[in-house]
Amino acid sequence: MHQPTLGLLRQPATILMGRGQRHALARHLPAGARRALVITDARMAKEPAFTAMMQQLQDAGIALTIVADVRPELPVADILNAREKLADERVDVVIGIGGGTCMDFAKVIAILLAHGGKPQDYYGEFAVPGPTVPVIAVPTTAGTGSEATPVAVVSDPDREMKIGISSPYIVPVTAVCDPELTDGAPPGLTAAVGTDALSHAIESFTAIQRPATPGLAAERVFVGKSLLSDQYALAAAAAIGRSLKTAVKGHADAELLTSARDDMVFAATAGGLALGTGGTAAAHALQYPVGAATHTPHGVGVGVLLPYVMEFNRPARVPEFAALARAFDIGDGHGDDESLSHLVIAHVAALLTDIGIPPTLAALGMPSGKERWLAAQAMKATRLIENNPRPLDVETLEIIAAAAYRGEHSLLESAA
Ligand SMILES: NC(=O)c1ccc[n+]([C@@H]2O[C@H](COP(=O)([O-])OP(=O)(O)OC[C@H]3O[C@@H](n4cnc5c(N)ncnc54)[C@H](O)[C@@H]3O)[C@@H](O)[C@H]2O)c1
Missing domain, CATH: 1.20.1090.10 (Dehydroquinate synthase-like - alpha domain)
Known part of the structure; x- marks a missing residue:
């Protein structure tokens, strides 16, 4: 007997891929966005490509808050600290620029900005109650695919192993995949x-x-x-x-x-x-x-x-x-x-x-x-x-x- 086959995709609304596409970042912000929270790590923050992207956003009239100290393994406390430092600043879009760690950080802080609480409240599947602040993911490693996935992986000192937050709501709304950002990877x-x-x-x-x-x-x-x-x-x-x-x-x-x-x-x-x-x-x-x-x-x-x-x-x-x-x-x-x-x-x-x-x-x-x-x-x-x-x-x-x-x-x- 024929077994029905499921077809299912959960994906960004826009995926831009190709050399130089990072220059289009400012044209793909959510409608009406005025303030962006940018998440990256210390290495990327020093790259001319990063500075140029920030300039492009500022030229488009976007006010920026930059968190540039994402650490490997993504300790949950770092995300909560970054959220608390923002106090009540309005954020219209979170832009994660870096490897899987920076993109996952962006996803989790976007949850906290929309729904409050701490990362631990959202462990497991379907614990995110609704849409988050929109996330744009800009990968600099060719690997995790986090720019297109409904999961973020964090580490928690109360647990022996890393843990995932999985929800269709955390798929980035836009992925900007520019291979030039990966050219320098050793x-x-x-x-x-x-x-x-x-x-x-x-x-x-x-x-x-x-x-x-x-x-x-x-x-x-x-x-x-x-x-x-x-x-x-x-x-x-x-x-x-x-x-x-x-x-x-x-x-x-x-x-x-x-x-x-x-x-x-x-x-x-x-x-x-x-x-x-x-x-x-x-x-x-x-x-x-x-x-x-x-x-x-x-x-x-x-x-x-x-x-x-x-x-x-x-x-x-x-x-x-x-x-x-x-x-x-x-x-x-x-x-x-x-x-x-x-x-x-x-x-x-x-x-x-x-x-x-x-x-x-x-x-x-x-x-x-x-x-x-x-x-x-x-x-x-x-x-x-x-x-x-x-x-x-x-x-x-x-x-x-x-x-x-x-x-x-x-x-x-x-x-x-
Ligand atoms: N969300 C998902 O769907 C998903 C899937 C798989 C893995 N992950 C998670 O992603 C994380 C790993 O991400 P990753 O493998 O991209 O590494 P990473 O983000 O941890 O980065 C590793 C190192 O590479 C550096 N780096 C990044 N881009 C570079 C470049 N272009 N040139 C030189 N150095 C560069 C970073 O600064 C960092 O020091 C893990 O936490 C893993 O659990 C998430």
Whole structure:
């Protein structure tokens, strides 16, 4: 019997993408906006591109308040402090300029400006009661896709792991994605964030597929695989397959390098559009405790885990892995789905090794003997665990963690 398929997208009203598009920022403010709150970090605040954007906004008659001290990991207290310093200043638009951290900060302060309270009041799904102050996101890393997603990730000293605020109301109203802002990113950062984008494409494309009931999109922010998110996931995977290595390693041909950087900006936003409804799964669930224990960048931890999670999930997602192999243009167009599904895992593992992602959790710096703890912590990320195409429990996650710790793929057979 034909099963109805859900198609769902949650996306910015406007996405501007292309070299030099940051110069159009002032033309895409919400109607009537007079006062902007700009969120960035100390690095970006010193960049000539940032100064030029601020000048452009001022020339358009916009009064600016700039918060330029966003810190890595996004401690919740920083957001509340910034909100309190604003007192009753009116804010018509919040503009987040930087990596995922700055964009997520912008989303959360936009919630507080509209609804009051503290970030902790909005943890989880659907806790934001209505529209926020509009957010414009201007990414400077090609990775998180936060410019297009309904989630912000913060860290809270009262919790062992980072935590998400997920709500359709926090999708930025406008995303301005200018690859020139990513041109200066060093190889290690380009690799980490590009791997994050790859993980968004793969995990959302291979996520669970839920029955397309009329209530689904209102019950969950992340519904699993959907017809529409799949299109962006595959397009992101194809662009990453073409361009991640060149973007990381550089190229003597400047035009090729530029086009690889452009591709990665596209892939990041497309990955965000896929993740924004599809959601991620086991690799992200395990990354939260790995990140907490090793203090390594999000994208690197996810990258270490990804091939092991893919291998565990493969039996439930053979046609999807074969489709990813075709998107990566591997296997000469031949081969049945079964063999392509194996090939794509080896391909992803080799690509990640090539760009410097460690092959195991041990190589990442994870202390030994923590597999059970990793599994137990990962189980707490319920929305990610429930989004995995194969059911997960603490024993299964422990096996995946052990395989990833030691690089022993054969362990995954016992989880089958
Ligand atoms: N909201 C979402 O949908 C989503 C998705 C994935 C990850 N995240 C979150 O995003 C955060 C990570 O974001 P990120 O990976 O973009 O890193 P980041 O924002 O933490 O930035 C990492 C470092 O790179 C620097 N940087 C940024 N752009 C640069 C450039 N063009 N050139 C040189 N240096 C540059 C920053 O100053 C910072 O020092 C994490 O908190 C993660 O949990 C959010």
